[in-house]
Amino acid sequence: xxxxxxxxNSLKVRLPHVLDWLAAxxxxxxxxxxxxxxxxxxxxxxxxxxxxxxxxxxQKTYNGVAILTxxxxxxxxxxxxxxxxxxxxxxxxxxxDVRLVCGYFPNGQAVGSEKFAYKLDWLAALTAWLQDELAQxxxxxxxxxxNIAPExxxxxxxxxxxxxxxxxxxxxxxxxTALGLTDAFRLFEQPxxxxxxxxxxxxxxxxxxxxxxDHLLVSAALVPVCRACRVDKxxxxxxxxxxxAPVVLELDA
DNA sequence: ATGCCGCTTTGAAAGCGA
Numbered sequence: 001x002x003x004x005x006x007x008x009n010s011l012k013v014r015l016p017h018v019l020d021w022l023a024a025x026x027x028x029x030x031x032x033x034x035x036x037x038x039x040x041x042x043x044x045x046x047x048x049x050x051x052x053x054x055x056x057x058x059q060k061t062y063n064g065v066a067i068l069t070x071x072x073x074x075x076x077x078x079x080x081x082x083x084x085x086x087x088x089x090x091x092x093x094x095x096x097d098v099r100l101v102c103g104y105f106p107n108g109q110a111v112g113s114e115k116f117a118y119k120l121d122w123l124a125a126l127t128a129w130l131q132d133e134l135a136q137x138x139x140x141x142x143x144x145x146x147n148i149a150p151e152x153x154x155x156x157x158x159x160x161x162x163x164x165x166x167x168x169x170x171x172x173x174x175x176x177t178a179l180g181l182t183d184a185f186r187l188f189e190q191p192x193x194x195x196x197x198x199x200x201x202x203x204x205x206x207x208x209x210x211x212x213x214d215h216l217l218v219s220a221a222l223v224p225v226c227r228a229c230r231v232d233k234x235x236x237x238x239x240x241x242x243x244x245a246p247v248v249l250e251l252d253a
Numbered sequence: 254a255t256g257c258c259g260c261t262t263t264g265a266a267a268g269c270g271a
Binding site for chain 2: 012013060109161163197199200201240
């Protein structure tokens with residue numbers, strides 16, 4: 001089984017990249033973030049023509065998440081139950097015998113800002129909800145754009161901003177792993193300075209000035225069947241790329 | 254340094270992302 005996550009920064013603009021990538025990689029499931037499109041504008045026909053089913057939770061201009069699957073997903077859930085939020089950031093579905101939760105975590109803008117407080121509130125609500133989800137679905141993957149670089153090695157040494165690397169954000173990440181979730185990327189040997197996002201500006205990709213903020217966390221039941229996890233930088237090298245690269249997890253399941 | 258890039262909404266310029 002192959003499961004991937006990718007912040008596409010506008011599904012409309014990135015649709016050709018997504019279709020090419022599906023054809024090349026043939027994942028069983030692909031979680032997408034930052035669709036920036038309403039549900040009525042979701043390019044369902046094109047995705048179905050590529051041999052995929054899709055469930056989505058979109059809104060105008062901002063946010064928006066989707067799960068694409070080769071076989072029909074079931075038990076689709078949207079948003080965090082009990083957390084009042086206009087922003088469409090979560091979709092979950094059962095794919096085969098795996099529960100896949102796809103999230104676009106808040107950016108947070110700057111430590112101490114109003115958006116930062118929202119980020120921490122959102123993370124607390126997600127964590128509380130996931131505890132219940134894990135109880136119901138022992139085989140669970142939390143995938144998405146976390147907007148958190150969990151350790152120092154996940155940020156370029158010259159990263160000067162505190163957002164994405166601050167102690168409260170990293171504490172929130174650890175609260176998620178404390179539920180019994182494991183960062184699948186770190187189950188395997190990885191290149192030095194492996195990142196999943198690079199700013200469009202200042203030649204950041206060329207200089208590998210990036211952050212690893214896109215993650216797949218797996219529940220304890222899935223750790224033994226993880227086979228490989230990697231960042232696929234190829235789509236970041238195309239014309240008009242997303243600023244994020246897909247992260248791919250392969251499992252013996 | 255934070256203007257830089259890119260996307261979106263509107264209708265040339267501003268907000269936002271990370």
